[in-house]
Amino acid sequence: MGDILGLVAKRLGLGLIILLIISVIIFFMVELLPGDIATAVLGQGATPENLAALRKEMGLDQPAIVRYFQWLSGAVVFDFGNSIVTGASVTETIGERFANTLFLATYAAAIAVPVSIVLGVIVALLRNSIFDRVANVATLTSISSPEFFLGYILILYLAVKTGMFPAIASLREGMDFGDLLHRTFLPALTLVLVVTAHMMRMTRASIINLLSSPYIEMARLKGTPPWKVIVKHALPNAWAPIINVVALNLAYLITGVVLVEVVFVYPGIGQALVDAVSKRDFPVVQAACLIFAATFILLNLAADVGAILTNPRLRHPK
Amino acid sequence: MSVFVIIYYTLLLGGSCLAAYFNKRSAFLLLFSLTLVSFVLGIIGGVPALKFVAVSAGLLAMAAMVSYGFREFLVAITSVNMAKELRTAPLTAGFGMFVIFTYAVAGIFAPVIAPFGEAEVIASAFAPADETMLLGADQLGRDMFSRIVYGARNTVALALAGTLLAFFLGALAGLLAATTGGYFDQFLGRMSDVIMSIPSLIFALLMLSIFGGDLANNTTSFWLLAGFAAVVGVLMVAAVSESSIIGWLIGLAVMAGVATVFAGFMLTIFNPSEVILVLVVAVIYSPRVFRLTRAVAGNVVVMDYIEAAKLRGERKWYLIRREILPNSTAPLVAEFGLEFCFVFLLIAGLSFLGLGIQPPTADWGSMVRENATLISFGELTPLIPAAAIALLTVAVNFVVDWMLYRSSGLKV
Numbered sequence: 008m009g010d011i012l013g014l015v016a017k018r019l020g021l022g023l024i025i026l027l028i029i030s031v032i033i034f035f036m037v038e039l040l041p042g043d044i045a046t047a048v049l050g051q052g053a054t055p056e057n058l059a060a061l062r063k064e065m066g067l068d069q070p071a072i073v074r075y076f077q078w079l080s081g082a083v084v085f086d087f088g089n090s091i092v093t094g095a096s097v098t099e100t101i102g103e104r105f106a107n108t109l110f111l112a113t114y115a116a117a118i119a120v121p122v123s124i125v126l127g128v129i130v131a132l133l134r135n136s137i138f139d140r141v142a143n144v145a146t147l148t149s150i151s152s153p154e155f156f157l158g159y160i161l162i163l164y165l166a167v168k169t170g171m172f173p174a175i176a177s178l179r180e181g182m183d184f185g186d187l188l189h190r191t192f193l194p195a196l197t198l199v200l201v202v203t204a205h206m207m208r209m210t211r212a213s214i215i216n217l218l219s220s221p222y223i224e225m226a227r228l229k230g231t232p233p234w235k236v237i238v239k240h241a242l243p244n245a246w247a248p249i250i251n252v253v254a255l256n257l258a259y260l261i262t263g264v265v266l267v268e269v270v271f272v273y274p275g276i277g278q279a280l281v282d283a284v285s286k287r288d289f290p291v292v293q294a295a296c297l298i299f300a301a302t303f304i305l306l307n308l309a310a311d312v313g314a315i316l317t318n319p320r321l322r323h324p325k
Numbered sequence: 326m327s328v329f330v331i332i333y334y335t336l337l338l339g340g341s342c343l344a345a346y347f348n349k350r351s352a353f354l355l356l357f358s359l360t361l362v363s364f365v366l367g368i369i370g371g372v373p374a375l376k377f378v379a380v381s382a383g384l385l386a387m388a389a390m391v392s393y394g395f396r397e398f399l400v401a402i403t404s405v406n407m408a409k410e411l412r413t414a415p416l417t418a419g420f421g422m423f424v425i426f427t428y429a430v431a432g433i434f435a436p437v438i439a440p441f442g443e444a445e446v447i448a449s450a451f452a453p454a455d456e457t458m459l460l461g462a463d464q465l466g467r468d469m470f471s472r473i474v475y476g477a478r479n480t481v482a483l484a485l486a487g488t489l490l491a492f493f494l495g496a497l498a499g500l501l502a503a504t505t506g507g508y509f510d511q512f513l514g515r516m517s518d519v520i521m522s523i524p525s526l527i528f529a530l531l532m533l534s535i536f537g538g539d540l541a542n543n544t545t546s547f548w549l550l551a552g553f554a555a556v557v558g559v560l561m562v563a564a565v566s567e568s569s570i571i572g573w574l575i576g577l578a579v580m581a582g583v584a585t586v587f588a589g590f591m592l593t594i595f596n597p598s599e600v601i602l603v604l605v606v607a608v609i610y611s612p613r614v615f616r617l618t619r620a621v622a623g624n625v626v627v628m629d630y631i632e633a634a635k636l637r638g639e640r641k642w643y644l645i646r647r648e649i650l651p652n653s654t655a656p657l658v659a660e661f662g663l664e665f666c667f668v669f670l671l672i673a674g675l676s677f678l679g680l681g682i683q684p685p686t687a688d689w690g691s692m693v694r695e696n697a698t699l700i701s702f703g704e705l706t707p708l709i710p711a712a713a714i715a716l717l718t719v720a721v722n723f724v725v726d727w728m729l730y731r732s733s734g735l736k737v
Contacts, residue, residue: 025522032519036535137351144417147726151718153670155677155693156711159700167703174701262524266674280527281678284534292534299527307522 015312022308029300030082034075037289078293087294092286097294101276105298107178108268108275111191112260115198119260120253123203127210132237134215142207149204154263158197158270165193176271194271201263206256213248217241247318254310258303330367333375337363392419395426414727421723428717431477439471444685451699460706464695473710475687481717483599483682484669486591490553490607491668492661495614497560500645502615503622504564514619517612525609525671532605533680537598546597547588549604554584565642598683602675606668613667617660621653628652655732662725666718673714689714 062068081087087097130142149157166174176191217223218241226240227233265277272278276295283291337360344353359378366374396419400408414422431438440457441447445467452462460469502510520528536545558580566572591600625631626649634648675681676690684691689710696707 025519028519029523032523033531036531039535137355141355147722148715148719151666151670151722152715153673153677153690153711153718155674156708156715159693159697159708159711163700163703163705163708167701258524262526265526265530266677269678280530281680284530284537284680287534287537289534292531296523296527296531300523303524303527304522 014315018308018311022304026301026304030079033293033296034078038071088290090288090291092288097290101279101294104274104276104279108264111194112264114195116257119199119202123206124210127207128214131211131214146204146208149200154201154266155270157200158267161193161197176273178274194267194273197267198260198263202256202260206252209252214245217245247314250313251310254306258306261302388420389416392416392423395419395423417723418727421720424716424720428477431474432481435474435478439474441468441471443472443475443687472687476689479686480688484672487603487606487668488665491610492614493557495611496618499615499618500622501560501564502619503626504641504644517615520612528609529605536601541598541601543597546600550588550591551584553604554587558584567641602681610664610668621656622649625649625652659725659728662721666721669718
């Protein structure tokens with residue numbers, strides 16, 4: 008077990024280093040602005056006194072390095088300073104929205120993961136049949152459509168024409184869980200459609216890859232029944248690629264959520280990020296970007312670690 | 326039971342029986358499962374659901390006929406070798422090529438095809454369709470159809486420019502990294518790792534929050550373009566002149582000139598905010614191209630004929646140009662198609678969020694956003710530009726699928 012822990016720790020360390028570099032990029036890109044945030048906030052017509060006062064208030068009179076470490080030490084304990092536009096604490100504005108986004112992503116994942124793995128395995132078993140081709144075209148179409156296209160189609164047919172689900176996924180205090188699931192069904196379904204297509208294709212590819220390996224052929228030749236070939240011989244080796252596929256697609260879910268939240272006016276962190284970008288509210292942009300990047304890295308890390316845990320060969324790198 | 330339903334089931338059952346009789350297994354399976362699905366759909370949705378199935382089947386059949394016709398047309402007009410390849414293309418690839426061809430025609434001849442100008446107000450807001458306006462008017466009373474045609478030019482041109490720039494940077498860096506190796510290779514590899522570990526949409530939003538607003542002016546975008554061209558140029562000079570000082574001096578002088586001309590040229594085509602969009606996209610997607618080129622070229626570099634060329638005393642630029650590139654064209658072309666899809670979707674998404682192509686330029690992503698209110702009245706019009714985006718991406722993906730299949734021998 009010791010070597011596995013060591014490997015996992017190594018991966019974690021690598022992830023932390025990448026996150027650190029990303030925080031540097033996110034922080035210092037804003038420094039690229041000619042002038043500084045204060046001039047960006049107050050505009051061209053600001054008097055020098057006003058600028059100086061605002062700089063003092065935001066701590067901009069200190070060198071960038073010092074401010075970077077202040078920002079970073081705040082970020083570690085989830086304190087991202089105050090918004091330029093509203094003056095409210097960024098953590099308060101974003102915190103609840105982040106929870107909403109996580110809820111939506113979990114909802115979508117809970118539907119998408121089982122469905123796509125089962126479908127992927129079925130399609131892999133039926134490969135080169137007409138069903139496989141139809142599934143191929145359907146998933147390709149779903150992947151190629153922008154999220155807002157799928158979202159609006161669902162709104163048009165499931166909300167406007169039939170009225171089965173609300174078109175706008177607004178949340179209130181004190182909604183019961185069933186109501187919550189009903190209200191957020193359409194955004195979750197949009198995400199499910201996109202992610203399922205990705206996951207199905209990747210599951211199919213990895214299973215087919217596996218089924219063409221010699222030991223499966225051997226098992227078939229010695230007369231093992233087909234279901235047993237799958238369950239006893241293929242599946243134990245398929246877990247590694249499947250875990251990888253799932254983690255990678257959950258990472259994809261995290262970014263796909265931005266467009267979907269805007270389409271359904273869902274109060275999540277993606278919408279906060281888009282609003283902040285158009286208002287040029289840099290502390291919020293930085294915080295949201297850092298959170299998204301951290302989640303993305305974490306999920307990629309999970310994919311790596313999962314692959315190592317399920318595939319003994321990766322535990323002993325050459 | 327209306328006449329329609331009776332004809333519907335007669336055709337389906339008759340078709341499946343014929344297929345079964347003539348031993349067409351896959352056609353039979355498809356038709357019969359469609360019959361079974363229709364039973365369920367008919368019970369739930371009634372006649373409208375069946376009509377929907379019939380219309381979509383008809384559309385599919387029409388698309389198949391068009392793709393078949395277009396493929397045969399291409400086979401007829403191309404040279405013998407090309408024709409041989411094209412004959413193996415599946416119908417989906419034929420469909421993809423047909424769609425790309427249509428979009429290209431619409432984009433190139435937009436002013437001739439579109440009945441009105443892209444920013445011309447001709448009617449009241451959201452006016453319904455009539456003989457002059459095929460699809461009605463948008464939220465400002467501009468002709469929807471003309472704007473969609475112009476969108477084919479604006480949106481696609483921007484995505485194409487972004488992909489090309491990403492490809493120049495990524496492929497050049499990848500080829501150079503594969504031939505040079507060592508610290509240079511390591512450095513570029515780690516840099517691309519870092520860029521790729523930020524989700525692309527998030528990274529684009531971050532960059533646009535900085536370079537949007539006041540910074541989107543002529544001077545800034547000129548310097549950003551020139552800077553981008555300079556980075557590509559330095560890589561190029563490094564590949565061509567290696568360690569000769571004279572070569573570097575001449576190369577850098579030529580590069581400065583070319584960078585200026587390039588920046589000026591780009592600014593005549595695109596306006597400053599579009600230039601920034603193109604550059605952002607190019608920076609975000611070049612690491613992906615770099616990775617693939619590095620991997621493909623890395624497999625070629627270890628071949629014996631490269632060793633032979635090196636022993637002959639050939640230079641790096643010759644190796645890249647005459648030995649590595651011809652042997653890695655197929656995966657690179659396929660990757661170009663894939664990258665184009667990603668870039669196109671990213672730009673459409675950004676425009677949809679109101680952060681990409683700015684009005685009054687006609688663009689599909691922002692058209693969806695501007696007309697989205699119509700959806701709540703059950704109108705289909707706002708979906709048309711979104712469908713145009715989806716159709717082009719699907720088409721490119723179909724063609725890429727075929728090319729990948731052909732080049733990699735994925736024949737499992």
